[in-house]
Amino acid sequence: MDAPHIPDLILPAIPVFVLTVVAEALWVKQQRDAGREFAGHTWKDTAASLSMGLGNVAINVFWKGVAFAGYLALYQLTPLRLGFGALAWVLLFFAEDLCYYAFHRVHHESRFFWASHVVHHSSQHYNLSTALRQTWTPMTGWLFWAPLALAGFHPVMIVTQQSISLLYQYWIHTEAIVRLPRPLEWLFNTPSHHRVHHASNPRYIDKNYAGILIVWDRLFGTFEPEVEQPVYGLTKNLRTFNPVRIAFHEFAAIARDALRPGPLRQRWGYVFRNPAWKPEPPTVDAPRPSA
Numbered sequence: 001m002d003a004p005h006i007p008d009l010i011l012p013a014i015p016v017f018v019l020t021v022v023a024e025a026l027w028v029k030q031q032r033d034a035g036r037e038f039a040g041h042t043w044k045d046t047a048a049s050l051s052m053g054l055g056n057v058a059i060n061v062f063w064k065g066v067a068f069a070g071y072l073a074l075y076q077l078t079p080l081r082l083g084f085g086a087l088a089w090v091l092l093f094f095a096e097d098l099c100y101y102a103f104h105r106v107h108h109e110s111r112f113f114w115a116s117h118v119v120h121h122s123s124q125h126y127n128l129s130t131a132l133r134q135t136w137t138p139m140t141g142w143l144f145w146a147p148l149a150l151a152g153f154h155p156v157m158i159v160t161q162q163s164i165s166l167l168y169q170y171w172i173h174t175e176a177i178v179r180l181p182r183p184l185e186w187l188f189n190t191p192s193h194h195r196v197h198h199a200s201n202p203r204y205i206d207k208n209y210a211g212i213l214i215v216w217d218r219l220f221g222t223f224e225p226e227v228e229q230p231v232y233g234l235t236k237n238l239r240t241f242n243p244v245r246i247a248f249h250e251f252a253a254i255a256r257d258a259l260r261p262g263p264l265r266q267r268w269g270y271v272f273r274n275p276a277w278k279p280e281p282p283t284v285d286a287p288r289p290s291a
Contacts, residue, residue, distance in 0.1 A: 009163035046129045051243040053132030067142035071155035080152030096161040100211035103144035111275040115250035124233035131173035136247040199230030
């Protein structure tokens with residue numbers, strides 16, 4: 001039996017990424033010259049984002065094959081077969097988008113997963129190059145899509161829909177589009193919704209996890225509209241454009257915290273609990289009043 005062909009929609013899109021990043025940078029310059037304020041681009045930040053994107057592409061040359069093999073193994077274990085018909089693709093569109101929501105939410109709510117995803121949030125700018133600032137440690141992500149293979153979706157369909165979702169999410173990383181018509185804003189993830197997701201404003205943190213459809217955030221209580229100017233980046237921003245430090249800084253921070261003296265429960269908390277989690281300080285008994 002011939003090995004199945006794994007479609008790659010990302011590599012052919014790279015020239016489009018480059019052209020649109022340049023076009024957006026020129027547009028931002030024009031807007032700034034006209035006196036309008038945008039987070040825009042800086043050369044160092046954009047270069048860091050592009051470096052992270054190229055590293056991600058190189059790593060995924062190998063890793064996508066490993067993930068595909070995992071899907072294929074699970075697909076061969078299940079008796080379910082949904083086929084390649086139109087209905088199967090429609091079902092997959094919604095199922096894959098829900099898997100992405102779960103993947104994205106867990107990567108914000110557990111520090112172990114956040115260590116990989118924080119890369120994408122590490123820029124203090126918001127533009128199309130930010131979309132390319134991707135992780136170099138994608139090793140656990142495939143597990144969130146494993147149920148699709150067990151449900152009977154062919155692995156080729158799964159990786160194709162993943163690529164479609166990733167391509168969709170590229171164009172929403174921009175300040176050039178303020179709002180879309182209300183029905184589209186209600187149903188789809190848009191630049192406005194995703195600006196909220198990339199902001200460090202207290203009301204915006206851990207909101208709008210959507211891939212393509214914003215309806216999951218509306219259903220599960222994580223939706224927040226854009227009502228104040230977003231401040232992009234992390235609550236504690238990096239002071240580096242070094243791609244290696246961007247890629248691994250949070251793993252190093254986890255290791256430092258987990259090696260601190262303390263009970264095992266506390267060490268595990270530093271690794272797997274919310275990224276903002278801190279152990280409660282020990283209680284001190286109040287002094288007894290003297291007789």
